[in-house]
Amino acid sequence: MKLVSFIKNGRECAGLISGDRVYDLYMLHAGLPDSINGILTGWEEYLSQLQKLSKEIDQSAKIKSRGLALHEVQLIAPVPHPSSLRDGYAFRQHVETSRKNRGLEMTSVFDSFPVFYFGNHHTIKGPGPVHCMPDHFKKLDFELEAAIVISRNGKNIPAEDADSFIAGLMIMNDFSARSLQMDEMLLNLGPAKGKDFATTTGPWLVTMDELKAYEVNCKKNHTGKSWNLKMSAMVNDRIVSEGNLSDMEWTFAELIARASYGVELYPGDIIGSGTVGTGCFLELNGTGKLNNLEYIEQWLTAGDKIELKIDKLGTLSNQVLAEPSNYSILSLKRKA
Numbered sequence: 001m002k003l004v005s006f007i008k009n010g011r012e013c014a015g016l017i018s019g020d021r022v023y024d025l026y027m028l029h030a031g032l033p034d035s036i037n038g039i040l041t042g043w044e045e046y047l048s049q050l051q052k053l054s055k056e057i058d059q060s061a062k063i064k065s066r067g068l069a070l071h072e073v074q075l076i077a078p079v080p081h082p083s084s085l086r087d088g089y090a091f092r093q094h095v096e097t098s099r100k101n102r103g104l105e106m107t108s109v110f111d112s113f114p115v116f117y118f119g120n121h122h123t124i125k126g127p128g129p130v131h132c133m134p135d136h137f138k139k140l141d142f143e144l145e146a147a148i149v150i151s152r153n154g155k156n157i158p159a160e161d162a163d164s165f166i167a168g169l170m171i172m173n174d175f176s177a178r179s180l181q182m183d184e185m186l187l188n189l190g191p192a193k194g195k196d197f198a199t200t201t202g203p204w205l206v207t208m209d210e211l212k213a214y215e216v217n218c219k220k221n222h223t224g225k226s227w228n229l230k231m232s233a234m235v236n237d238r239i240v241s242e243g244n245l246s247d248m249e250w251t252f253a254e255l256i257a258r259a260s261y262g263v264e265l266y267p268g269d270i271i272g273s274g275t276v277g278t279g280c281f282l283e284l285n286g287t288g289k290l291n292n293l294e295y296i297e298q299w300l301t302a303g304d305k306i307e308l309k310i311d312k313l314g315t316l317s318n319q320v321l322a323e324p325s326n327y328s329i330l331s332l333k334r335k336a
Contacts, residue, residue: 001016002017002204002205002210003039003168004036004205005035006073007073012080013026014032014039018057018064022068022069023068024068025039029049032046036078037268040267043151044151047207075126075127075128079201082121082269083268085118085199085270086118086119086255086271087274088115088116089114090274091248091273091275091277093247094274094275094276094283095110097287101283101289101290111249113258115258116272119196123197126200126201127203127317132177132321133197134322134326134328135180137302140177141280141300142174142233142281142300144275145272145273145276146169146273150167150271153267155263159251162224163252165256168206168211169211169313171201171314172272173200173306173308173318174272174275175197176191176194176280177197181194200316203317211312216246218248222249222251224252229245229310229312230244230309231279231310234308235306235307237305240278241276241280243279247276281299281300303319305317305319306318306319306320
């Protein structure tokens with residue numbers, strides 16, 4: 001199933017996608033919550049009802065007629081109010097290439113444990129415009145990622161059991177202001193202001209049952225599900241990145257196990273995969289400059305359109321726009 005959140009008559013609604021139409025879950029079944037967050041809170045109870053509704057839509061012309069045309073609906077983030085946001089660092093190619101571009105050897109620490117950082121779950125957005133401040137446009141970047149959503153409470157979750165805590169997968173774009181990020185990380189902290197202004201997800205949350213046919217073996221000596229799903233990124237209709245979700249070295253199950261050690265996970269928590277190899281301008285620019293001294297760096301500028309696509313998960317489209325403000329965070333720097 002494909003689950004969405006959308007705006008209808010000025011309010012947030014939970015929906016189910018069938019074909020090219022969106023169905024308001026609460027209007028179809030009054031016993032269902034009117035938000036995806038509410039559905040996730042009672043996931044084990046509601047999942048079977050959702051699966052039954054999905055079949056009824058396919059079989060009933062009367063129910064089909066109650067759907068809204070997808071192109072006329074304002075989609076927002078599938079989980080508009082996540083309880084937390086963690087982002088992993090799970091693709092070896094991205095880590096290895098990024099370090100090489102900085103003149104560093106690949107670190108053995110990468111193979112020791114899956115690492116993640118916390119993002120700002122209050123700035124989660126869906127498809128559509130992303131408004132950025134002037135300092136964000138100083139080396140503004142996209143990141144091509146997938147993300148999972150947690151479906152039930154759990155603590156100290158073994159990797160062997162962790163896939164059962166996943167409601168589904170969706171596309172994630174971890175927008176990054178690289179100049180701010182690099183300044184912060186000189187002090188071995190962050191990313192903070194370089195990342196906290198926008199993370200987009202969508203266009204919908206695809207449940208695990210719909211992805212079963214695409215499951216493949218994970219990497220050797222790892223635990224958990226992996227999926228053969230092609231990934232790509234386009235900027236202004238030009239392909240800039242391609243990869244595959246099965247290239248994840250660390251699995252989402254292992255990220256869940258790490259994240260839940262001594263800590264309760266909650267329905268609605270989001271965990272990102274980290275950037276796929278070639279999945280951001282930071283990596284692409286570094287490789288380009290190594291191979292060509294005359295290489296010209298590319299970054300996102302106001303008005304650029306970014307489309308991230310993952311097989312079976314859809315296409316997440318955003319456009320970066322400039323906030324009408326001249327305020328600069330750099331004015332807070334202490335003057336010599």
